[in-house]
Amino acid sequence: MSSSASTGTKTVSGFDVQEARKIFPLLHVTAHNKPLIYFDNAATSQKPEVVIDALSTYYSEYNANIHRGVHFLAQTASQAYDEARIKVQKFIHAQSEREIIFTRGTTESINLVASTWGRKNISEGDEIILSVMEHHSNIVPWQMLCEEQKATLKIIPMNDNGELLLEEYKKLISSKTKLVAVVHVSNSLGTINPVKEIIRIAHEKNIPVLVDGAQAIAHDTVDVQDLDCDFYAFSGHKMFGPTGIGCLYGKLHLLESMPPYQGGGEMIQSVSFEKTTYNEVPFKFEAGTPNIADAIALGTAVDFLNSIDRKSASAYEHELMIYASEKLKLIDGVKLIGTAENKTSVVSFIIEGVNAMDAGMYLDTLGIAVRTGHHCTEPVMKRLHIPGTIRASFMFYNTKEEVDVMIEGLNKAIKLLKK
Ligand code: 7TS
Numbered sequence: 230m231s232s233s234a235s236t237g238t239k240t241v242s243g244f245d246v247q248e249a250r251k252i253f254p255l256l257h258v259t260a261h262n263k264p265l266i267y268f269d270n271a272a273t274s275q276k277p278e279v280v281i282d283a284l285s286t287y288y289s290e291y292n293a294n295i296h297r298g299v300h301f302l303a304q305t306a307s308q309a310y311d312e313a314r315i316k317v318q319k320f321i322h323a324q325s326e327r328e329i330i331f332t333r334g335t336t337e338s339i340n341l342v343a344s345t346w347g348r349k350n351i352s353e354g355d356e357i358i359l360s361v362m363e364h365h366s367n368i369v370p371w372q373m374l375c376e377e378q379k380a381t382l383k384i385i386p387m388n389d390n391g392e393l394l395l396e397e398y399k400k401l402i403s404s405k406t407k408l409v410a411v412v413h414v415s416n417s418l419g420t421i422n423p424v425k426e427i428i429r430i431a432h433e434k435n436i437p438v439l440v441d442g443a444q445a446i447a448h449d450t451v452d453v454q455d456l457d458c459d460f461y462a463f464s465g466h467k468m469f470g471p472t473g474i475g476c477l478y479g480k481l482h483l484l485e486s487m488p489p490y491q492g493g494g495e496m497i498q499s500v501s502f503e504k505t506t507y508n509e510v511p512f513k514f515e516a517g518t519p520n521i522a523d524a525i526a527l528g529t530a531v532d533f534l535n536s537i538d539r540k541s542a543s544a545y546e547h548e549l550m551i552y553a554s555e556k557l558k559l560i561d562g563v564k565l566i567g568t569a570e571n572k573t574s575v576v577s578f579i580i581e582g583v584n585a586m587d588a589g590m591y592l593d594t595l596g597i598a599v600r601t602g603h604h605c606t607e608p609v610m611k612r613l614h615i616p617g618t619i620r621a622s623f624m625f626y627n628t629k630e631e632v633d634v635m636i637e638g639l640n641k642a643i644k645l646l647k648k
Pocket of ligand 1: 271272273333334335336337364366367412414415416417441442443444464600604605
């Protein structure tokens with residue numbers, strides 16, 4: 230898709246965006262009778278045909294419950310589910326497929342660690358370090374745990390550009406620190422955090438690190454062994470897979486040491502009224518009938534990602550972000566929020582005298598989908614003294630022409646709405 234076609238539609242980074250667009254059916258619909266411009270990719274990505282087909286094929290050709298039937302369908306479904314786990318393992322370079330737990334997504338992955346590892350290892354007086362730019366899903370589970378265990382949260386601050394202050398982080402680490410949980414890529418600012426360095430610093434004191442990879446996974450190669458993270462959480466729907474499926478990576482020895490998350494079928498080895506013994510990892514953490522279809526389709530999304538030239542896709546997304554940022558800067562009254570040196574394809578901004586939601590609603594009438602508000606990162610907004618932003622988040626299937634339409638729309642919105 231990226232390097233073979235000679236359609237003359239390649240971008241500066243050598244990525245063939247027109248070829249990429251063909252395989253995403255939803256990019257060809259209209260919204261309010263205008264061609265859809267989808268700039269809400271940080272919320273969820275659109276799905277390529279192969280992923281949509283994988284769901285339909287599962288239900289129409291081999292739907293069955295897994296790991297319990299001897300019959301043909303059950304075996305076919307079990308094999309596909311198990312293969313999906315291996316695909317994910319290879320994709321994030323985990324050592325063993327047993328280190329991959331299927332969850333509902335990033336939120337459930339983090340909650341799983343908080344409720345199991347957290348309850349076992351965090352006690353009164355302990356401290357957990359988070360950063361100021363965490364998504365609520367990497368704040369609230371830890372806050373709930375701290376309330377229950379009488380522990381405390383410590384927060385890594387950031388500068389005005391949206392970059393974490395590593396010197397301040399080092400000062401927060403003490404003998405009371407039991408965990409660091411930090412976001413790989415910020416969803417509201419686009420900052421790519423130096424997680425490898427953050428992990429290295431924590432490991433000097435033997436402190437485990439959980440990384441929220443929700444925004445990183447679709448845009449860059451993730452190598453959990455190279456990062457040396459202890460846990461890595463992500464969602465399928467942000468990486469071209471279905472909703473309702475995601476993963477928790479955990480180092481095997483940590484997963485093995487953790488109590489189960491939920492009780493039920495599949496997670497047990499034997500049950501009697503006197504005593505239950507648990508299944509081995511990862512099944513210990515996957516109670517009940519899992520989300521078979523979506524796990525299989527997530528495996529297909531991984532195949533899809535492996536089939537594209539990710540380097541040039543990522544370079545092109547960066548190009549789009551820079552292009553949009555430069556154009557936005559030329560608009561009177563626009564202020565970019567999140568100007569880190571190391572950024573992914575998110576542009577967040579505010580417009581002086583224009584309510585973000587009003588601007589978003591105006592863009593919607595033009596068929597342009599952006600997100601407005603605090604993006605589930607209220608502490609970031611508080612730190613920057615703003616109620617929220619307008620956010621355009623790009624994927625490699627977006628174009629500069631679409632950015633131009635948004636810029637034109639914003640100019641009109643300002644004329645209409647500016648107070
Ligand atoms: N962490 C980050 C960094 C996120 O961006 C999100 C979702 C989550 C966790 C939660 O993921 P979930 O799949 O479990 O819901 N972020 C967004 C967003 O930016 N707009 O909508 C959802």
